Structures are given as structure tokens and as C-alpha cells.
Amino acid sequence: MASSYWLEDGHTELRFRALAGRPDVVVIGGGVTGCACALALARGGLSVRLHEARRVASGASGRNGGFALRGGAAPYDVARSDLGVERAKRLWGLSERFIDRLEELAGDAFRRTGSLRLAADEAERDALLAERDALAADRFAVEWVETLEPPLADHFFGAICHPRDGSIHPARWVRRLAVLAAGEGVELREESRVESLSELEASEVVIATDGYTRGLLPALDAAVRPTRGQVVATEPLSTRLFDRPHYARGGYDYWQQTPDGRLVIGGWRDASLETEYTSEEATTPVIQSRIESFLRDVLRVRAPVTHRWAGIFGMTADRLPLAGRVPGREGLWVACGYSGHGNVLGLACGELVAASILGEPADELEVFDPGRALG
Ligand SMILES: Cc1cc2nc3c(=O)[nH]c(=O)nc-3n(C[C@H](O)[C@H](O)[C@H](O)COP(=O)(O)OP(=O)(O)OC[C@H]3O[C@@H](n4cnc5c(N)ncnc54)[C@H](O)[C@@H]3O)c2cc1C
Known part of the structure; x- marks a missing residue:
């Protein structure tokens, strides 16, 4: 449970020659x-x-x-x-x-899926539209998605799509x-x-x-300041809800559905910013409960959580x-x-x-x- 879903992928034995x-x-x-x-x-x-x-x-x-x-x-x-x-x-x-x-x-x-960054409120929508305009002005591929499907439509105000992600x-x-x-x-x-x-x-x-x-x-x-990120993965869902990585609130929250149907979802670091500046690779109830509330209340996913883990990145x-x-x-x-x-x-x-x-x-x-x- 307290290990990364990704690290369960069949471990390839690394064969190499020792250097003389x-x-x-x-x-x-x-x-x-x-x-x-x-x-x-x-x-x-x-x-x-x-x-x-x-x-x-x-x-x-x-x-x-x-x-x-x-x-x-x-x-x-x-x-x-x-x-x-x-x-x-x-x-x-x-x-x-x-x-x-x-x-x-x-x-x-x-997988070349593109990515979708969602606007969680009107201010984020304005920020994303400004980013869309700047990318388009410099001739980078970008799209705006005005109409979102449920359950996202009830919580978000449009999204910017980066098609080459x-x-x-x-x-x-x-x-x-x-x-x-x-x-x-x-x-x-x-x-x-x-x-x-x-x-x-x-x-x-x-x-x-x-x-x-x-x-x-x-x-x-x-x-370089060690910074912790926390993630969970669910059992495979019976339906495909997301065809590409989604993120919101300036990138604080992110999720995607794997090819085998699991939801991998992480973030909410800002629920406890100071404690997340750490090199301790451990999950915490505060962040884990935020992730799980979003999973249940916003994404309306009922599948059990099978994996919880933390990782450290350098800021x-x-x-x-x-x-x-x-x-x-x-x-x-x-x-x-x-x-x-x-x-x-x-x-x-x-x-x-x-x-x-x-x-x-x-x-x-x-x-x-x-x-x-x-x-
Ligand atoms: C929860 C989380 C979510 C993230 N999500 C994304 C994302 O979706 N997209 C994205 O682009 N980035 C994401 N990142 C950031 C991304 O994962 C990292 O920036 C990237 O993996 C860094 O790779 P790296 O090889 O530089 O470092 P790492 O993968 O951290 O590798 C560093 C390695 O150095 C080893 N090491 C340390 N000290 C020593 C030593 N003294 N001797 C020998 N070995 C040592 C460690 O064991 C470690 O394996 C995320 C990070 C976290 C933690």
C-alpha cells in the first residue's frame, strides 16, 4: 500500500558490465x-x-x-x-x-494524449486564457475547451489543452x-x-x-529545497472517465487514468505547505484525506484506493x-x-x-x- 503503483511494474533485471x-x-x-x-x-x-x-x-x-x-x-x-x-x-x-x-x-x-489544465475559478480561467493567448501569439499549438463533461462541468470553468503533451x-x-x-x-x-x-x-x-x-x-x-508530493492509485474503474492527464489549481491537483483503468491522483500540497517542505518520503492523513475527498466528492469515483505513496522533488x-x-x-x-x-x-x-x-x-x-x- 505505501508504495508507488508505478514501481510494481515488472522489475527489469539490469545486466551490465563492470568497468575495468x-x-x-x-x-x-x-x-x-x-x-x-x-x-x-x-x-x-x-x-x-x-x-x-x-x-x-x-x-x-x-x-x-x-x-x-x-x-x-x-x-x-x-x-x-x-x-x-x-x-x-x-x-x-x-x-x-x-x-x-x-x-x-x-x-x-x-502515450501522446495531450493534457488538460482546468480552471477552478474565474481567476484561474482568466489566467489560462492569458496563457492560451501568449502560446498562440508565439505559434505554439494550443486549444481552449469551453464545454466540459460531467462531473467536471459542475466544478470547473473551461480548460486549456496542450495537444502535444x-x-x-x-x-x-x-x-x-x-x-x-x-x-x-x-x-x-x-x-x-x-x-x-x-x-x-x-x-x-x-x-x-x-x-x-x-x-x-x-x-x-x-x-534546492526538498519538497514532498503525495499520490494515490485506485483499483481499475469499469469506465473510462479521463482520456488524458488533467490538472487544476495551478497544478496543485493532478490526475490521470491509466490504460488499465486505475485513477492515479495526487497533489493538494497546499493544504499543508510548510510540512510538505521535507525530505521524508511518507504520506500524511491531512493530504491523503484531501485527495480522497476530491476523488469521492468531485470526481465521484467509488473504487477503493489500492496504493498511497510520497515522493520528493527539488524546488x-x-x-x-x-x-x-x-x-x-x-x-x-x-x-x-x-x-x-x-x-x-x-x-x-x-x-x-x-x-x-x-x-x-x-x-x-x-x-x-x-x-x-x-x-
Ligand atoms: C509526487 C510527485 C509527482 C510529480 N509529478 C510530476 C509530473 O507529473 N510531471 C513531471 O514532469 N514531473 C513530476 N514530478 C517531478 C519529477 O518526478 C522529477 O522532477 C523527476 O523525476 C526528477 O528526476 P531525476 O532523475 O532528476 O531525480 P530522481 O528521480 O529523484 O532521482 C534521483 C536519484 O538519486 C538518488 N540519490 C540521491 N542521493 C544519492 C547519492 N548520494 N548517491 C547515489 N544516489 C543518490 C536517489 O535515490 C534517486 O533515485 C513529480 C514529483 C513528485 C515527487
Whole structure:
């Protein structure tokens, strides 16, 4: 019960070769970021060892809502005013490209469904319409849904549809990435926690530990705040209520129906914001009862809850990831702090950091420059 539904997916035994001698690169963390980075580095010809404290995908990558969304944690119109039009466009374009990349690599762990963000009140409706207008002005595909079906019609005031978004089975996807990485010669050391950077023998080290980052680099611990998200899954429903991921209240609440009919629903962190800034991977009655009330009273779902779990993600002050070279530390790289929006950006940042290490730095990394928080 207190485990992620996604992590029950048949565990693939990871077969890999142990490296003889010192690797070119050590990657710390076996989630989407670390596995994507390791795979890209190995494909680029470097020898790579990846250390994962538990099993591949045991962190946020195997515990999340399964939404593959474009963009960052902020809505597009907000990103435009925070970052400027050109940088926001570049970030959204990057994320769309990496949803395509995810589709290419993930097989049946990805479905191109689109996503629906609902307006919970008139103010959110106005905000979503502003986002719709900004996306359309910059020629990103977007649709407005005015008429919702029951039971949503009784509670929400229209929705913005992002047609190129998708749904993933996150644990299956990340294990698939790990299998690809192992096939390219990456040494995948599970149950292998790195206690200190000084124990590592490699000229390049990548920290890919998102909200689980602790004790490796004090500046990173200060810049990335561990934040808990809680989720439940139900028994399969007899009817299909939702054909794509739905989210509401600025992304605080989210749910989707899996291909086998279960409802996976999470969020309501704002019911107890301060206690949810924690690295303790535990569910709490306050948040769980909010999720369950919504399930019963709003979505009118009666199916029993079969799984309850928590995961930790890393929040940054500006809600953008920190990805790139750590200032003042030769050979040290970081990719984390996705602020709850890392399924697509984790893949992107993992691959972009790998490209930099391989001597092909992409301009797109500039917006994630860790120097803004670690400098
Ligand atoms: C409840 C919840 C719901 C979410 N929903 C969504 C969503 O729907 N869409 C979305 O885009 N994002 C979502 N996110 C965010 C997303 O899951 C993360 O941003 C993403 O998975 C980060 O991947 P990662 O590989 O960077 O980190 P993780 O998957 O967290 O992996 C980090 C790994 O590092 C390991 N580690 C830590 N320290 C060490 C060490 N010292 N040595 C060795 N290994 C170590 C950990 O064990 C862990 O496995 C959600 C997050 C949570 C918690």
C-alpha cells in the first residue's frame, strides 16, 4: 500500500558490465536525469559509472504523476515576462523537442494524449486564457475547451489543452532508459550511495539527485529545497472517465487514468505547505484525506484506493532547474531542481549536460545556468 503503483511494474533485471579501472564520468542518481545523461555520454564514447542509492527509478522518477508536459513549472505567459519572449520560446521549443525524444525512446511507456489544465475559478480561467493567448501569439499549438463533461462541468470553468503533451508510465520509462544505458556499456551500480564527492575517481562528475540531493555539495543543498508530493492509485474503474492527464489549481491537483483503468491522483500540497517542505518520503492523513475527498466528492469515483505513496522533488527559488557546470569546481556538473516538472526537463537536462561534457555545449543550457544559484 505505501508504495508507488508505478514501481510494481515488472522489475527489469539490469545486466551490465563492470568497468575495468577508472571511468571517464561518474553520474550520481538513477532517475530520468542520471540515466539519460549516462546513456548520452556512453553513446558519445565515454566510459560511465552510475551510482544509485536504491534501485533505478526509486526516487521521484518512479513516484510521480506521470505527466509529460511541455514548458517549465510556470505558465508560458509568466515565463515570457520572467525570462523574456525569446528565452521563453526557446525553453518551450526545447521541451516540445524532448517530448518527441521521449516518444522515440520510451516505447509503450509513453502515450501522446495531450493534457488538460482546468480552471477552478474565474481567476484561474482568466489566467489560462492569458496563457492560451501568449502560446498562440508565439505559434505554439494550443486549444481552449469551453464545454466540459460531467462531473467536471459542475466544478470547473473551461480548460486549456496542450495537444502535444503526453502521459508516461514513469518507472517503466526510466528502467527502459537504464536498459539502453547498460546496453551502451554504462556500469549501473544500484544500492550504491555516494557519501562524498571526494570518494569518486573520475575527471567529470554529474550530480543528478533532484530533491534527494543531500550532503554532497553544501551550496546545492541550500539552493534546492526538498519538497514532498503525495499520490494515490485506485483499483481499475469499469469506465473510462479521463482520456488524458488533467490538472487544476495551478497544478496543485493532478490526475490521470491509466490504460488499465486505475485513477492515479495526487497533489493538494497546499493544504499543508510548510510540512510538505521535507525530505521524508511518507504520506500524511491531512493530504491523503484531501485527495480522497476530491476523488469521492468531485470526481465521484467509488473504487477503493489500492496504493498511497510520497515522493520528493527539488524546488528552486525561480522554479527553473539548475543544469550545467558548477561554478568554480573543475569537472563538476549538476542537473536537478525541476520544481515538480522534471519528466521532460530531466531528459532534456540529462542529455544537454552530457553534450556539454562531450564538448558540444547547447545554447539552450544558458537558461538553466547553475551559476545563478551556486555562484
Ligand atoms: C509526487 C510527485 C509527482 C510529480 N509529478 C510530476 C509530473 O507529473 N510531471 C513531471 O514532469 N514531473 C513530476 N514530478 C517531478 C519529477 O518526478 C522529477 O522532477 C523527476 O523525476 C526528477 O528526476 P531525476 O532523475 O532528476 O531525480 P530522481 O528521480 O529523484 O532521482 C534521483 C536519484 O538519486 C538518488 N540519490 C540521491 N542521493 C544519492 C547519492 N548520494 N548517491 C547515489 N544516489 C543518490 C536517489 O535515490 C534517486 O533515485 C513529480 C514529483 C513528485 C515527487
